[in-house]
Amino acid sequence: MEDFLQHIDTLTINFALGAVIMPLLAAIVNRCLPANSKPSGWISTLAILVSAVLSIFVFAKVWNQHEVHQQQVWFTIGNTSVYTGILLNNLSVLMLVLVSLVALPVHIYSTAYMKDDDRYGRYFVYLSFFCFSMLALVVVDNLVLFYAFWELVGFSSYLLIGFWYTKPKAIIANKKAFIMNRIGDIGLLTAIAILFASYHTFDIEQLFGANGVVKSAAISSNWQYVACIGLFLAVAAKSAQFPLHTWLPDAMEGPTSISALIHAATMVAAGVFLLGRFYPVFTHDELTILAIIGCFTAFMAATIALTQNDLKRILAYSTISQLGYMVMAMGIGAYSSSLFHLATHAFFKCLLFLVAGIVIHEVQHMKDEYNLHIDPQNILYMGGLRKKMPLTFIASVVGGLALFGFPLTSGYLSKDGILIQSFEWAEGKDWLHKLIPIGALLTSWLTAFYIARLVIKVFFGEFKAAQFDPAIKLHVSDGKWQYRVPLVLLMGCSLFPLFSINPILYEKAWIFNGFSVITALDRVNIYHTILPLLVNLVGVIVMYWAYAIYIKEKALPLPESGFLFRFSYREWYFDKIYQKVIVLPVIALSKFTRWFDRNILDGFIHLLAKIGIGGSKIAEWCDRYLIDGFLHLLASITLGIGNFARRFQNGKVQYYLFSMLAIILAVFIFKILIY
Amino acid sequence: MISLSDFLIVSAGLFCIGLFVTLTKRNAIQILIGIELMLNAAILNLIAFGKYDRFTNSGQTFALFAIVLAAATTAVALAIILNVYKKYKTIDPDKTDQLKD
Numbered sequence: 001m002e003d004f005l006q007h008i009d010t011l012t013i014n015f016a017l018g019a020v021i022m023p024l025l026a027a028i029v030n031r032c033l034p035a036n037s038k039p040s041g042w043i044s045t046l047a048i049l050v051s052a053v054l055s056i057f058v059f060a061k062v063w064n065q066h067e068v069h070q071q072q073v074w075f076t077i078g079n080t081s082v083y084t085g086i087l088l089n090n091l092s093v094l095m096l097v098l099v100s101l102v103a104l105p106v107h108i109y110s111t112a113y114m115k116d117d118d119r120y121g122r123y124f125v126y127l128s129f130f131c132f133s134m135l136a137l138v139v140v141d142n143l144v145l146f147y148a149f150w151e152l153v154g155f156s157s158y159l160l161i162g163f164w165y166t167k168p169k170a171i172i173a174n175k176k177a178f179i180m181n182r183i184g185d186i187g188l189l190t191a192i193a194i195l196f197a198s199y200h201t202f203d204i205e206q207l208f209g210a211n212g213v214v215k216s217a218a219i220s221s222n223w224q225y226v227a228c229i230g231l232f233l234a235v236a237a238k239s240a241q242f243p244l245h246t247w248l249p250d251a252m253e254g255p256t257s258i259s260a261l262i263h264a265a266t267m268v269a270a271g272v273f274l275l276g277r278f279y280p281v282f283t284h285d286e287l288t289i290l291a292i293i294g295c296f297t298a299f300m301a302a303t304i305a306l307t308q309n310d311l312k313r314i315l316a317y318s319t320i321s322q323l324g325y326m327v328m329a330m331g332i333g334a335y336s337s338s339l340f341h342l343a344t345h346a347f348f349k350c351l352l353f354l355v356a357g358i359v360i361h362e363v364q365h366m367k368d369e370y371n372l373h374i375d376p377q378n379i380l381y382m383g384g385l386r387k388k389m390p391l392t393f394i395a396s397v398v399g400g401l402a403l404f405g406f407p408l409t410s411g412y413l414s415k416d417g418i419l420i421q422s423f424e425w426a427e428g429k430d431w432l433h434k435l436i437p438i439g440a441l442l443t444s445w446l447t448a449f450y451i452a453r454l455v456i457k458v459f460f461g462e463f464k465a466a467q468f469d470p471a472i473k474l475h476v477s478d479g480k481w482q483y484r485v486p487l488v489l490l491m492g493c494s495l496f497p498l499f500s501i502n503p504i505l506y507e508k509a510w511i512f513n514g515f516s517v518i519t520a521l522d523r524v525n526i527y528h529t530i531l532p533l534l535v536n537l538v539g540v541i542v543m544y545w546a547y548a549i550y551i552k553e554k555a556l557p558l559p560e561s562g563f564l565f566r567f568s569y570r571e572w573y574f575d576k577i578y579q580k581v582i583v584l585p586v587i588a589l590s591k592f593t594r595w596f597d598r599n600i601l602d603g604f605i606h607l608l609a610k611i612g613i614g615g616s617k618i619a620e621w622c623d624r625y626l627i628d629g630f631l632h633l634l635a636s637i638t639l640g641i642g643n644f645a646r647r648f649q650n651g652k653v654q655y656y657l658f659s660m661l662a663i664i665l666a667v668f669i670f671k672i673l674i675y
Numbered sequence: 676m677i678s679l680s681d682f683l684i685v686s687a688g689l690f691c692i693g694l695f696v697t698l699t700k701r702n703a704i705q706i707l708i709g710i711e712l713m714l715n716a717a718i719l720n721l722i723a724f725g726k727y728d729r730f731t732n733s734g735q736t737f738a739l740f741a742i743v744l745a746a747a748t749t750a751v752a753l754a755i756i757l758n759v760y761k762k763y764k765t766i767d768p769d770k771t772d773q774l775k776d
Contacts, residue, residue, distance in 0.1 A: 652768070654706075657697065
């Protein structure tokens with residue numbers, strides 16, 4: 001029976017393996033080519049295309065059927081064998097197909113977007129390497145390998161944020177991202193170590209599977225808390241949750257296509273994927289804490305996005321906010337909705353970022369042409385691009401509506417699912433628990449406002465930069481087919497038909513049902529009708545309000561000099577607080593340790609050295625003046641005797657004679673004296 | 676009557692004068708004279724002690740031999756001094772301190 005099953009599964013496993021290996025091959029080939037080689041773009045694109053096709057095949061084989069798990073012994077230490085292999089279940093095949101499908105349009109887009117870069121080939125090395133790491137991360141069945149690929153996606157993200165390494169801001173940003181992710185990695189490593197110590201296996205299937213040991217045997221509670229804190233840190237760092245979220249907005253210094261793939265669609269979702277993998281570890285109370293943090297992050301990031309002027313920064317905070325939704329959904333037990341939102345968000349956020357990339361690209365061209373002194377990412381200088389870039393405009397509207405969760409879009413299905421389930425979760429609990437669904441609801445309206453603000457400022461009204469130079473003619477366009485095709489593809493994926501035949505009921509979506517086993521919330525019918533209506537009605541009003549403010553120039557709801565405005569504009573002062581509370585003390589500590597090292601430790605060593613030198617100086621003195629001195633004394637005595645004796649041998653006959661006389665006289669005198 | 680000690684005193688005085696001359700003079704001839712004086716002091720001693728041998732007169736005989744030998748050595752010494760003078764153009768013994776050619 002087992003042999004038979006394995007025979008069928010071998011093909012699936014090989015296909016999954018192929019999907020993972022293809023980008024790695026592309027990365028290796030591109031690495032061998034020169035840094036600016038033009039074919040590398042198409043090599044990488046071809047590789048990811050093959051990956052996508054293979055992933056879809058694997059997906060069709062595995063989704064909602066028995067899971068495929070194949071492994072073999074990797075190494076053995078003592079009596080413990082560590083296995084390595086591939087685990088394909090609903091979660092991993094969903095991620096597999098999602099990552100390769102989002103990566104494909106981004107690759108096509110990148111071939112045009114990075115065209116003029118000197119390190120075009122190197123860019124595709126990194127991009128393919130990232131795809132490999134991410135695809136491997138989702139299919140591995142082993143916590144050690146999981147950790148390894150977790151690090152590799154972080155590493156490739158680091159490489160790509162700092163891709164334009166001549167920009168100081170990019171270097172600071174990638175250092176920040178790397179260090180913050182390091183904090184999360186420590187947490188994940190701790191959690192893995194505790195899990196291994198408790199259950200003596202790294203196998204994800206054995207740990208968290210249907211009959212997993214985590215469910216049947218609990219760890220002692222203290223270690224369980226430590227493991228969960230570690231896991232939470234890992235999630236917070238990778239998925240940019242409070243308090244480790246500040247690296248993501250800065251990560252926008254990388255190329256926009258990278259922001260679209262890594263920092264919006266896939267890598268940042270790895271934290272949520274981690275939650276999905278490790279879900280059985282968390283206890284009820286810890287899930288509540290997750291929900292609180294997710295909700296807070298969602299709300300905070302949405303308020304910050306309200307006032308930002310940098311196009312990509314708005315989208316970055318929007319990403320943080322949406323990731324907050326996903327974490328919150330995990331926390332309230334809406335496991336399937338969380339992963340559903342992960343999937344839909346990947347498509348529409350990627351779409352929005354690609355739109356942003358095109359807009360920035362075009363504005364940059366105008367800036368270069370007319371020598372304008374404007375920041376090409378600042379939405380205050382944009383406006384009126386609607387007529388010149390119709391496709392981009394439509395794409396942004398589709399993406400924006402999906403982000404807000406407007407009916408007929410994919411976002412509606414996933415996000416309203418989360419909202420409704422959060423209300424169901426809070427049903428019958430005290431008012432503190434009710435804050436979470438209310439926060440989520442408020443966030444959804446804030447989302448409506450900031451995305452409307454973004455679209456209106458960029459695409460409606462007049463081109464603001466024209467006020468610097470009236471001669472400016474707005475000639476921008478949607479760009480080449482490499483820009484248009486990804487937009488159309490992703491627009492298609494942002495609408496409802498891909499996810500559900502019924503555009504209204506999220507419960508009919510196939511992704512939702514793919515994970516329905518875990519969901520166990522009581523259905524409260526009334527929320528299912530009232531909430532979507534409420535959300536959308538108020539949301540539309542908010543959008544119109546934004547239109548009224550920015551186009552018809554009504555008064556702003558908050559004065560720009562007010563505290564709340566500045567609080568939001570300065571991103572809740574998180575960076576400043578971290579700078580003061582963490583970075584400066586750490587620097588001070590390291591300065592102190594440096595001082596300690598230099599003065600105390602080195603001083604001690606130097607003291608020893610000086611003592612050694614002093615001792616040897618004494619020894620040298622002894623050698624020179626005592627030992628040598630004795631020898632010199634002997635020598636000089638000998639010399640003196642020699643000189644004295646030499647005087648008698650002077651060749652003068654009379655002198656010899658006198659000497660003889662003197663000696664004889666001396667002998668006689670001596671004789672007389674003795675006798 | 677002249678006693679033995681008178682002879683010995685004269686002899687000792689002669690020897691001292693000869694010795695002094697030999698040690699202090701800067702002239703080879705004068706040194707030779709000094710040597711002769713010391714030799715004569717010795718001969719004088721031979722003769723003085725010869726009065727205790729009245730039968731064989733060996734003291735006087737030995738003195739005669741010594742005088743003849745002294746004359747011979749003086750001749751040889753003078754010849755050497757003459758050759759030294761030829762070679763060094765001086766007969767100061769302090770300055771003739773090189774034996775090699």
